[in-house]
Amino acid sequence: VKAIWNAEITAGHTLGNWLITQFIIHAVMATLMGVLFVVATDVIHLWHIPLFTTVGGVLSFGTTLSFEVAAVLTVQRWLGVRAGALLLGLVAYGSGVGVRHLSELLPPVLSVLAFCAWTGCLFAMREGNQVLLDGVIWAFKAVLPTSSPIVGVPGSKCRRVLAFIYTTKTMSRVFDQHLSEMQDEWMAATVANRPWLAGWVRVRGYFILAKMVFLHSFVGIVQTVVEMWAALKG
């Protein structure tokens, strides 16, 4: 069990902490792209050709999103989660700006066609598809539960999410300390073949973790408000 746990800890450090977060980001991204599509169609004034607008929008939306997912996955994989998030923001911003500029420079129909062609070309790139496929397979393998007990170590996935949100200092001082204790207790219960105790340790540990997240965030918000109030007052 120690060897398995060691492997999990090592794997956690190697894989980084972006796996769950990136799915949340992509959900937000899809929503954002939907909004961009509506804005784009509104800007380009193609409401009088509803079929063209719909087809063009769906095409551009789908292809752009696919390529962006691939690019973000690649960057996240090789440069880390923060670089991926930065790229995501830039891509979303760039898409919006691109559509606006196209609509200003070209006639409406041409601008939509150019936008679709651009995203279509990107999507048609073999490397882009391969990266997307690799990234999706890799992400699913890491996130979906398997029969291996490696995923049973409590707190490893939560840690990845928290590490994305909080600084290294906060992780090391606050959350890692609790997770370490929870994992030690879980380990002891598992080695002693006491599954009910291990389950209880897990449930209690997650509850305490949620409380810590709330407390830490609450304290941070209060401090910020107090500082802002003091600055305004001063």
Place this chain on the structure above:
Amino acid sequence: MFAPLKDAGIPSLSPKEAVILRMLVTHGDLYGLGLVEKSDGQLKRGTVYVTLDRMEDKGFVISTTAPQLPGAVGLPKRLYSPTGLGRRVLDACDVAAASLLEGMVLT
């Protein structure tokens, strides 16, 4: 306890922080879980690390990563010890509390 004096640059010490400092001064260096176990219910596992983090920012305690035993696995633990500032703040807190009590008895 000294929160109203914060504007004057005097460090503030909450009751929980005072409990932690007192235990560290009394028992020596401790882990977070050790503090919870020795506190007789005054400290909870969900709050101790957030409080310790705040105290470390204020300079009342200092933490070091405890060396792991050979073959040990898992995330590294931190060992907490009081700083000179922490000790002085705790002493000042005790003196203030004692003088306040004395004043109350006299009146």
